[in-house]
Amino acid sequence: MRLKTFTADTMNDAMALVKEHFGEDAIIVSTQTGEGGSGVRITAAIDQVEDEYGFEEDVYEDELYHDPIEIITDALLTNGVPPQLSDDLIATAEEMALEDPVLALAGAVDRYFSFSPMPLGTAEKPILLVGMPGAGKTVTIAKLATKIVMQKQPVRVITTDTVRAGGFAQLEAFTKILKLNLISAGTPEELRAAVKGAEGRGHVLIDCPGGNPFDDQDIARQARLIKAVDADVVLVMAGGTDPMEAAEIAAIYRELGARRLLLTRIDMTRRFGSYLSAAAVADLMLTDVGVGPSVADGLRPMNPVTLARLLLPHSVVQDFDDEQPEARGAYG
Template identity: 85%
Template sequence: MRLKTFSADTMNEAMMLVKEHFGEDAIIVSTQAGEDGQGVRITAAIDQVEDEYDFDDDSLHGAYGDPVEIIADALLNNGVPPQISDELISAVEELSMEDPVLALAGALDRYFSFAPMPMGTAEKPILLVGMPGAGKTVTIAKLATRIVMQKQPVRVITTDTVRAGGFAQLEAFTKILKLKLISAGIPGELRTAVSEASGRGHILIDCPGGNPFDDDDIDRQARLIKAVDADVILVMAGGVDPMEAAEIAGIYRELGARRLLLTRIDMTRRFGSYLSAAALTGLQMTDVGVGPSVADGLRPMNPVTLARLLLPKSVVENFDDQQQTARGAYG
């Protein structure tokens, strides 16, 4: 089994590349927008690849064991809720693929939505919401760093004027990037700040963390979100209880969140909460945060990468996709 990702300006051009390299027997694993929303990326696989001596390597056949059993065990180990697990396993059985990584990736691509961060056109501000300690401030710093490295203008706004040290933490990052941090603690100030920054590049907004089960906290966050027309992204740390993660995601979905960004995946070994939050709310899975350092940046999430996170290292190491092989995909 061989896997490769093809990038092009249009879907037709990408499909032509797939056929040119893999022929008519290629299996399309996933399709998604290109980096920064530009172009198209297609991940394709071919079931049998002849080597340079023109013979099939029969020794690889059956190397994985029963993919359905492997995937079922992995989903159970990750704490994936039974309803979601059953749907994924049914899809795996229907796909009938020998490689567990490709089989699970195909099932994930069918039941989840993946989307890159909306950073291609800067048409709307990006506003991060979530619970305290989820990693919103560091994520804002990572996004700002990416934009600055691309030599594009960016404005950073914080509404976190209550938490002790909240402004100072983000200001330390923006100073390194030679950016002025804008403070807007109430909806009116936020509306004015966004209006003044409009047309001057990307706008990143760091919302204060709040208790999603506290009416006053939710009302405060809701008023800030409604103050501006923004792409609202829920930031969630890994390792949360799956059902609680889904409940929290549902609350923020009602407040306007449309994408889900997972942080601390380097410190997480079970991703059931991630799948639960996305499946039960329809939130799109977007970039993920690997480590606490701004230098670690953000990495894209797609069906193959998610499958690699869910499956055990012994299975992933047998998977030849010309990428990193350690479990965790970004390890």
Template identity: 40%
Template sequence: MRLKSFHAKTMSEAMRMVRQSLGDDAIIVATREEEGGGVRVTAAVEEDDLPVAQESRSRQPSKPAKPVEPEIDVGEAVADALHRHGVPAALAEQLIDAASNLDTDDPCLALGSAIDSMYSFNPLPDGRTAVKPLVLVGPPGSGKTLVAAKLAARAVFRKRSVGVITTDTVRAGGVDQLAAFTRLMKLKLATVEDPDALTGAYAVHSKTDLVLVDTAGRNPFSEEDMDDLRALLSAGEVEPVLVLPAGLDALEASDMALAFKSVGVRRLLVTRLDIARRLGSLLAIAHRARLSFCDASVSSKVAEGLTSLNPMALARMIIPPAEPAEAEEREPQPVSRTKPAVRPTKPATKAKAVSSPASRTLP
């Protein structure tokens, strides 16, 4: 049995597409309304009912049918993956259209090209050249302290001078956690409580290759919290970097990103990719707030560091490569001359080729 999904603006248009593609014998398996408009219809038809299959048997009745690898509809594969990851419908349609413009039968490559055309990528510096102090901002629990430790460790490993400052003096254990990390790296941790003290800390590190500032978590929907953050950022010429975890609700996270963008954020650093299974919120955040992807954390261990994001890295997380066992299933099986060919009980299908679980590591 062959399954295929059709997306259209109206049900009548979707049914017309079903009849044109699968014929009048097609069976409607499922229908659903898409977020943002339109409907998706999934239909099935027996392989024997397909006109192409009948024509083939009539021309060569005496020869066994040659195994054919499953066809992959790139647009449909990209659409299914984006739907599985919870990408908002309007954004998904733009990505699907961009992916369809690339002449390839590889859905991952097509999605990577679409992401490259719609998003910007700007990895964080490691201290090789003079840069503004990096101030890590975000809501409570987003992973800013761990990111500060990872950035410091990366710069130390590359033999750059590093200055680490924390303003997170309210949260219980906030200073102690970062102090434990810096102690292992033999770095001094400066603790400041107000913008004036922060200005002085910047002056102390005026000749340091990389200065990192860990801030307290701020409620992006609280005017008081955001005013405090603006005052902190005005203490020097700095670059605020938004730290957000993966796996959030797409609309909620986008609203957060817009609030932090109002204080000068231009780059998005993603955390908790190791425990997130749906990444649609990341695409929604960067698109709606017009933020550049920079780095990502895929582990809670400081030693495993950060990974720079790029279009193909994101595409492989959304449409991961097929497992070796699945690839073997899709290879045509040789027909024995002494024994009749045995038809597999679970033939490889297009869905099998593209619906493996999301990868937990970045390439």
């Protein structure tokens, strides 16, 4: 599918441009008021047709992808960013008045979101990971522990996942490789005692069991564990979640104390609307991201430029930036 945004003084003029470029088969995706409240902006789409020599999209990008705001608008639409958030980011990017869409989008997300790396330089508070089952918390704990050990700093790993079959064994397999003793704490009281016993002995990483944020009893159990200790609470979310669902989940965990959002599986994610939606609605700081399922893949820091590269088409990023993105984004 090909996407393009058309701007004109009136709706009739804008529709005429749509028909001129895309013909009668065009699909109107969205309509917006133009910059400064005047005029009309229409985003239209048409099914992509493949011929024997390749895709028309290559020609389309070369000939029509010249306006950085059009590029950003199409990218946000493709990524499934909610309309209001998308409008805010586009308006901010327009204020930048930059020809480079990577820098314009980076500036917009930098103004709209907060970025905060995982606090591994200090051991002031335990790091406690929360989230839904299968989000990647256990592997993320292993990645964090590996990074700390490689930096030759002490670390204690605590798991409260004593119910799920194999939950303890999975994390224990990682900690044994690192020559760490895995501490089990199944209740708030046990967790409090385990953290107190680890005070002054380096970093403390806590793996909470996955829970259902829409189940009152389940969320109450998670809340008791979180409130048992004074920790940096990080919400771990897998890429590819529905944006509305992600926002609702993030808001619930924000109430429980989460302040950072860590995204996993970005190597298997092509649309990042849920990531932006969750952070915006719950006012969460964007922190490191997990690229692959292996502990060796580690975690990588997220910043405005990195996020802009993930959101924009590869061809655009390559045209405006010599650095190649390490992870594939929405247009992979």
